[in-house]
Amino acid sequence: MNKYTEDDLKIELETKEYEYGFYTDIESDTFPNGLNEDIVRALSKKKEEPEWMTEWRLEAYRAWTQMTQPEWANVHYQKPDFQAISYYSAPKKIDANKTLDDVDPELLAMYKKLGISIDEQKMMNNVAMDIVVDSVSVATTFKKTLAEKGIIFCPISEAIKEHPELVKKYLGSVVPQKDNFYAALNSAVFSDGSFCYIPKGVRCPMELSTYFRINQAGTGQFERTLVVADAGSYVSYLEGCTAPSRDENQLHAAVVELIAMDDAEIKYSTVQNWFPGNKEGKGGVYNFVTKRGLCEKNAKISWTQVETGSAVTWKYPSCILKGDNSVGEFYSIAVTNNYQQADTGTKMIHLGKNTKSTIISKGISAGKSQNSYRGLVQIGSRAENARNFSQCDSLLMGNNCGAHTFPYIESKNTTAKIEHEATTSKIGEDQVFYCNQRGIPTEKAIALIVNGFSKEVLNKLPMEFAVEAQKLLEISLEGSVG
Template identity: 70%
Template sequence: MGKDKDKIISEVTSGEYKYGFYSDIEMEQIPKGLSEDVVRIISKKKNEPDWLLEFRLKAFRHWQTMKMPEWANLIIPKINYQDIIFYSAPKQKAKYESIDDIDPELKKTFDKLGIPLEEQKHLAGVAVDAVMDSVSVKTTFRETLAESGIIFCSFSDAVKEYPDLVKRYMGTVVPYTDNFFASLNSAVFSDGSFCYIPKGVRCPMELSTYFRINAASTGQFERTLLVADEESYVSYLEGCTAPMRDENQLHAAIVEIIAENNAEVKYSTVQNWYPGDKNGKGGIFNFVTKRGLCRGENSKISWTQIETGSAITWKYPSCILKGDNSTGEFYSVAVVNNHQQADTGTKMIHIGKNTKSTIVSKGISAGQGQNSYRGLVKVLKNAMGARNYSQCDSLLLGDKCGAHTFPYIEVDNQTAIVEHEATTSKIGEDQIFYCNQRGISTEGAIGLIVNGYAREVINKLPMEFAVEAQKLLQISLEGSVG
């Protein structure tokens, strides 16, 4: 059966990327390359106020002094920043007043992705901000949400309509000096989502942003800012896809979350950027800075990520637990197949008293993929009663892939309890056989076992997306075990 199993595994894992199509939409682009002028052009195109241009320029000047980080367990080809288009937007009227104003081709694209822009067609209870390349094309349910005082709009709109809120919060969690890619983003970010949940409001629906890279040679640099005021709650989801191309495309995003007293934010990601082909050609470089600040007491930020796409993933959604009794969570499933590489994990910084954090990371490596978990749990001196539990498991499918675990634990308080556990093993032959004996094909068995392995994390996703995530997991492993 050995050979058959290998064959099946390789069939299971060689599934085609479903979202690899390209839409022919009339685009407005600026020439390739990066300079202070380009930063000014982007800002001007968006009619931005001076303070924001200033912010971009400071970030750009700082970025010029920086070097790309090399500490990750990744092999990253040299990126030529002069060969990237930093602004690319579907040509449009000044503003879509109604759904009929949207380019039908654009609508078709999002329909194909399962993200209809018409509210009546959309999944009940999910509001979507659809972003293509550099700009937001449509935010659904804006008006419905506004009734309960919730602001959910594109970042550009927020700059115009709620400049005070943006000014107050932007860059407070991820400063423009934070790291190489965060600085780059701060200089050239094009759009993204903004969300503000007022005091005491439980957001009545899932909010989500759907990111689509479409144009060739472009980079995508979006920025999301999510503020949950006191006693509020929101669940937020992002999804991402891109066309299949032989070139690598850069995606360097920033997500900032602020949770005030007793607020709770759930942030889920189903990342399915184009991972490159079987030989490792093409695919997205996904270099993302995501960080949440539990500023208030009893606040909670929970990250859930299903990472199946991208040629290279470099991503560490983190929580700064500043408020007393605040909680940070990180649940992750990261799959690498073929030649994909991932270096992903989290940072939990315990500053406040009785802060708690949980980390559950499930890595799955197949093909020639290399998967690293990298995490930091840091307990500062005054974080009395801090508590962390981390579990990082790795599953290996095949003998050409790798699984690596790099946890950093720094404890400076005697009342803290920090526990880290990790295991690495291959998929169990006896488990597969047991399933076979019950009539389940090896392909089905691998799917079952992998989904069982990842279940703890998938269960954390909003219902509507858990099923999608399961399917995605199966698809991304298709053709993997060999």
């Protein structure tokens, strides 16, 4: 009699298709597959880049050819064939001078499906958005309002042309071209992304936001984000990601660099919902991302991430605490279900005196997924009185998933104080029954328990993102207790 069992729930979950799994038919201008120096040159030319940029890319490409894919992460997957990927795909109908009214109606329809109608965003959310569809930034809103404060927020391709002095100075200054295999690849072929500069002493009046989305089949997306907060400034930056469902794996290798000068503060929040593959583990996005921030004196960088998507995630947003008294924070929720694999965490590199870092990581595993936290806390020899607090909690749902923690601590200074706490728990039948007995159905009970578990991190997200993140957690985990 209306007995909605876990089995029913499971069936519902399995038949539920990825909510954002539609494909928009836009005429695209796509490069032939494969990567070589000519492709890099052609890409750079296509984007009308100056000579120095082309050279910078080639340098990265040459370094990349000498590197091998990293294998130390606790993930298993078929390695991408880098010669089978097209490195440039842009929606064809693009015109730099057009207004929002001229935007391809199909693109607009796609935004609508994503729930990010630009008009709505403009009016209601007080969020300036730079939307990246495949590789080219199609619409940047709020530019004017920002310009009045001297804030630059534009596609990086535009910044390369309009603000070469800034880009030249900071691009690759935190994540060098040769940093790692994927960062080198990105440096060679990044097609677009966002650039943001906050002038001295300016508090950015709104949340800046980029919405990434992979559309074209077989294309890799390599965005490059560079955020520079000049002395005493403040900015909060949001990044959201989705991709259509496809059988083949898509590659996403982004690089994000943050620079917080003296007394500046950057909050960087991500809600990542790339297609995770279907319930048999077919398809899904490979998310190999390098994110790193540099803190000068008294500066602060906070990374907050909610990772619910991607077939494979390899991501360690890090802070280099170079300046004295600088602060690094990392708040993360990583959810894996079905056959998803996530190896994610952070690096806190303490170089300056009195530097402080906090790491709160919440891993939630369900289905047959594997969820790993990997973190490094490094205290340099001159980092007097450095402090770190790390807390890694894992929540397991069912008996077929795994949670792993790999904390690394390296201290070269005896005044350092490092604390690490870790817990692993399981959603128990008794917890669910307790909620049921109070009138709360199983699905809602799980959402409640998961939200409670993730609360410390959810609280760090800007309001409008927190609501979305909570919904995502519910969608990702529906029916996965067993």
